[in-house]
Amino acid sequence: MKPEKHNTYCDYPFKQIAIKNWNKDKLLEYTPCCMMSTSGDNKMNWENVNITPIEAFENERFEKLRLDLLSNVKNESCETCWNQEDKGIESARLYSQEYDTRSFSNLRQIDITLSNKCNLMCRMCNYGNSHNFKKEILFFKKHNLLDQIQYATSDYYPEKTLMPNSSNSMQMKWLKDNTKKIKVLKASGGEPFYDERIRELLKFYIDNDDAKSTILEFDTNGTLFDDDVISLNEKFKFLNHSISIDGVDNIYEYIRYPHSFNEFNKSLRRYLKLKNIFCVHYAFVLSSLNIFNVKDFLFYISSVSKDKDFYINFEKVRPYDRGTSINLLPIYLLEEAKNDILDLEQKNCKNLISSIDDAILNNNVNKEKMLLEITLLDKARNQNFKKYLDKRLVKWLTK
Numbered sequence: 001m002k003p004e005k006h007n008t009y010c011d012y013p014f015k016q017i018a019i020k021n022w023n024k025d026k027l028l029e030y031t032p033c034c035m036m037s038t039s040g041d042n043k044m045n046w047e048n049v050n051i052t053p054i055e056a057f058e059n060e061r062f063e064k065l066r067l068d069l070l071s072n073v074k075n076e077s078c079e080t081c082w083n084q085e086d087k088g089i090e091s092a093r094l095y096s097q098e099y100d101t102r103s104f105s106n107l108r109q110i111d112i113t114l115s116n117k118c119n120l121m122c123r124m125c126n127y128g129n130s131h132n133f134k135k136e137i138l139f140f141k142k143h144n145l146l147d148q149i150q151y152a153t154s155d156y157y158p159e160k161t162l163m164p165n166s167s168n169s170m171q172m173k174w175l176k177d178n179t180k181k182i183k184v185l186k187a188s189g190g191e192p193f194y195d196e197r198i199r200e201l202l203k204f205y206i207d208n209d210d211a212k213s214t215i216l217e218f219d220t221n222g223t224l225f226d227d228d229v230i231s232l233n234e235k236f237k238f239l240n241h242s243i244s245i246d247g248v249d250n251i252y253e254y255i256r257y258p259h260s261f262n263e264f265n266k267s268l269r270r271y272l273k274l275k276n277i278f279c280v281h282y283a284f285v286l287s288s289l290n291i292f293n294v295k296d297f298l299f300y301i302s303s304v305s306k307d308k309d310f311y312i313n314f315e316k317v318r319p320y321d322r323g324t325s326i327n328l329l330p331i332y333l334l335e336e337a338k339n340d341i342l343d344l345e346q347k348n349c350k351n352l353i354s355s356i357d358d359a360i361l362n363n364n365v366n367k368e369k370m371l372l373e374i375t376l377l378d379k380a381r382n383q384n385f386k387k388y389l390d391k392r393l394v395k396w397l398t399k
Contacts, residue, residue, distance in 0.1 A: 001070070003093050005085065008072050010093035013065045015100065016109035017053045019171050020188070022164035027171055030056040032065065034111055034188065035080045035092045043077040052174045057107040066105060088354045098240070099215075099278065100184070110175060111186035114198060115164050118191040120221055122246070123255045123324070123377055124285050124317045126153075128161040129190060139380050152373035154319040167197045176201075179210040188219035193229050202232045211235040219244065219283070221256065223264050225271040234274055242281035242313075243268065247290040248300045254388035255289055257381055265304075272308060280310040286355050287317040287324045288370055291337040292390035294352070298344055314352040316359065323373025326359040328366045333396060334359055371397050 003009045013032040021028040027049045029042045036043050044061045056062065068075040074082050081091035100108075118130035127133040137159055140146040149157045166172055175182060185205070192198040205211040216236045222243040225233075233239055245252065245264070252261040272280070282301055284290075290297075301312060320327050326334065338356045346352060374385050374397070386394050 003096055005094070008069050008074055008078075010069050010078065010081070011096035011100070012093070012109075013062055013069060014105045015107065016111060016184075016186075017057055017107060018111040018186075019053065019166075020111065020113040021162075022113070022166045022169075023162045024165045025169045027166070027169060028162075030059075031077075032062070033092065033096075034186075036077055043079075050170070053110065053171055054107055054174070054178075087358050089351045089358070090354075108182060109184035109186065110182050111188075112166075112172075112175075113164065113188055113190070114166050114172075114192075115195050116161065116190045117195045118189055118221075119194045119223065120191065120259055121257050121381075122221075122244075123257065123289065124246075124287060126157050126161075128158065131190070133157075136380050140376070143379075145376060145379075148372065149376045152323040152369060152376055154322040156319055156322055167200075172201075176204060179205055179208050179214070183213060184215045184217060186217040186219075191221050191224065192218045193220055193224040199229075199232065202236075206232070206235050211237070213237055215240060215278070217241060221245075221259075222268050222271065223259055225267040230270060230274065233271075234276060236276065238276045238278040239274065240278045240281065241271075242283050243271075244283045244285070245297070245301075246285050246287070247293040248296050249293075250388045251290050251293040254383060254385070255287075257383075268304060272304065277308055280305055280308050282310065282312040284312055284314045285317050286314050286326060286352075288326055288329050288393060289324055289374075289389060291326055291329070291334075291356075292340065292392060294337070295340050295344065298341070298346075298349075302345075302348075311348045311350060312352075313350045314355050316355050320362070321364065323366075323369040323371075326356065327362055327364050328370050329359065329363075329393075330365050330396065331360055331363055333392060334363070336392065367397060 001009050003011060016032055018031045018033050019027055020034060029044065029046050030049055031044060049056065065075050065077060081093045084091040116129055116131050118132060121130055121132045121136065127137060137146065140149050146159060187198055189195060205214055212235065214236055215238055216233065217240040219242045222245060246255045249261050252264065253259065284297065301310070317325055334356055338353065341352065378385055
């Protein structure tokens with residue numbers, strides 16, 4: 001069976017377990033994919049997750065989910081995808097069968113998060129996904145600005161987070177005992193290549209002689225493809241990484257703080273030289289900060305990836321009512337941004353025009369909130385939006 005817009009089928013519950021939400025070494029929930037686990041609210045209503053991945057996969061909760069998806073029933077646990085599709089946005093389930101078309105129930109993929117360690121502090125991110133935010137939280141507390149940044153980001157800037165310490169968990173022990181069965185290894189963070197525990201796991205696969213039959217799919221910021229990381233990656237069957245990049249040049253450096261675009265470009269080009277890349281996925285978080293940089297971004301990606309199969313997934317920054325959401329831009333700016341890109345080749349793009357159209361449909365202009373989020377982070381990072389952002393946006397924000 002194939003996932004299509006007219007049915008409810010998704011391949012993930014038939015082959016994959018996601019183990020991503022932790023409190024130290026205690027797993028909080030099992031899900032079939034990261035889209036279900038992003039909210040961390042136990043959508044599958046687990047009472048006990050002190051079981052192995054295979055026991056969870058064979059649990060009645062997964063059995064019920066699989067039956068619903070085969071029967072054209074929209075299981076409420078999958079509301080993230082249903083909500084996206086209702087807005088005309090292509091959801092993750094529609095791509096759940098990218099190269100594995102064997103529609104049978106067998107656990108062969110695992111999607112893991114082991115920590116929040118990351119080398120960056122991206123503007124749309126938070127402490128749950130980068131340990132470096134702790135020092136910025138202290139800055140906002142010191143200057144009595146924590147309430148303001150939490151309001152400006154619609155509570156997407158938590159003061160505290162549940163810290164994973166999962167490397168010694170029963171789930172990870174099970175994975176190490178079953179590397180011959182788990183043939184697709186996914187990871188996100190944090191930045192997985194910044195986490196020594198992820199690197200150790202890759203070395204474990206290599207030492208067990210299982211890397212050559214295993215696919216890697218990491219959500220990575222693409223900044224750490226040095227000789228050591230390249231050496232690890234080239235040992236695996238093939239690579240299907242998703243590389244997060246939200247603009248080029250000054251816009252990249254404004255968002256992906258404190259990294260330089262020049263260094264990112266060098267790292268990406270080293271990765272693209274590898275011969276075992278299946279497809280290059282690029283993930284672009286669309287916000288008011290980069291909506292006028294999309295055209296330059298598309299030219300760059302088309303140039304650097306010309307010898308590879310690739311596609312770009314655009315997704316609006318979350319929450320949709322935070323200060324830098326494109327929903328908060330005036331409609332005339334959204335239409336200008338859309339007109340900038342209408343004539344460009346978009347066969348490799350997912351959800352670009354539909355995301356802008358959705359922002360126009362659900363428009364809720366709020367210059368004050370946008371300016372607050374921008375300037376608060378400017379203050380913490382010694383940046384000035386007037387030096388980075390498109391002049392059309394700057395003009396609207398300052399008039």
